[in-house]
Amino acid sequence: MHMQKIALPLILSLLIPFGVCAAESAAPPADGVWRDTPRAKDAIRVLVVTGGHEHDTSFYSIFEGYPDIAATVRPHPAALMRDLRKGIQVLVLYDMVRDIEPEKQKVLQQFAEAGKGIVVMHHALADYLNWPWWAQNVSGAHYVFDPGPDGKKSSYKHDEILDVRPVGQHPVIDGIGPFKILDETYKDMWFSPKIQVLLQTDNPTSDEPVAWIGPCTTSRTVCIQLGHDRNAHGNPAFRKLVRNAILWTAGK
Template sequence: MKFILVFLTTSCLAAQPLRVQLVTGGHDHEPSIYALFDNQAGFHTNVKPHPQAFAADFRRNTDVLVLYDMVKTGLAEDKRARLRDFAQAGKGIVILHHAICSHTDWPWWFEEVSGGVYNEKSTFLHGQTMPVKIKKEHPITKGLRDFVINDETYQHLWISPKVDVLLTTTDPTSDGPVAWISPYSKSRVVFIQLGHGPEAHRNPNYQRLVQQAILWAGGR
């Protein structure tokens, strides 16, 4: 009986949805992105724009930070400190699409945490029909097969040689890697370059990718 109670208690704890903080702001986007976060059994999402998202210590109420914002430069030092504290606390960070354009003036962030950055040398192209190849078997790519998506491509990013690439494309307007695990060891960080507009947001492969990335980043 005691064993059953213990088992039930741990089962209930394990079933607690992850607390996701989705950060927006600094870049236009279409509302189709929000459907990815709605009505998910594994996680519950709160949306906050930057810089308010980093105005207070959010380690206690957040398991996974999902960045869909863009702050190219100049994030204030106190807000940088909160982002750094969160990363160092062993939490989860999912960086989506234009959030890779953030913090071009913060080398620690892009060299160690995000594993890449869209800088002044980088270029973009909208509306590409691109093949996406699963490069690595991983909980984030589980159940997915190579797919085609209509999305924006980025090229000439700076990418750390230490990233672990999950997805690639042969689209000639892309660098190739379109999703990777960062080398950062203190928390689980994943970057997914896909996700500009409704064509991507409504693609079931993209939805599964983002949802599995959140669960993985949260340690599930």
């Protein structure tokens, strides 16, 4: 976790379709010509929000190669400047913005209350800390930078090997058995008692839940703590988890 470093891909991705960025991390095809994946007419329209945190360009490859997912990336501050209810079915948050303005709070709240899909990934668990409504009603957890009355704050650790195992049965973890992943862990986050845990780990540097359903009663919301860098982005179980989360939150 690092604050407020703006990575080059964020700037590059401001106004161009997703696939262009993904080309940076994908292996070149045999003829050397990279082509976008043809999208189905009814492909799920996904808006991926970045900004406020550096990340590997391998992140973009998570959304590539699926005809049924049409993802566009947009960083802050442009990402949440307009009503997203028309045109966007699933919002994937991979931003890290501690303070969010009232106008953007309204855009997010309207989206959540309209029954749209929301996927909160990795450092986006440190989002919008000036707006407790979000964690209490939507994501169901947040990273703690400033110690509260109990003196506790969250910590992170890079390059940990996590043994991850599914909890119960749910479409988001369909086809995902126990797996290992090399990733950054978070510990001592705040959690709502209303989350439904989907994946957990016993890595001592991590909180036990690493994926869960948020408490939102109007939208389907999935939170995934995993996803720091290319080691996670290239992990087949992680990639399937993100795809499942997009499909399920979209109502598929």
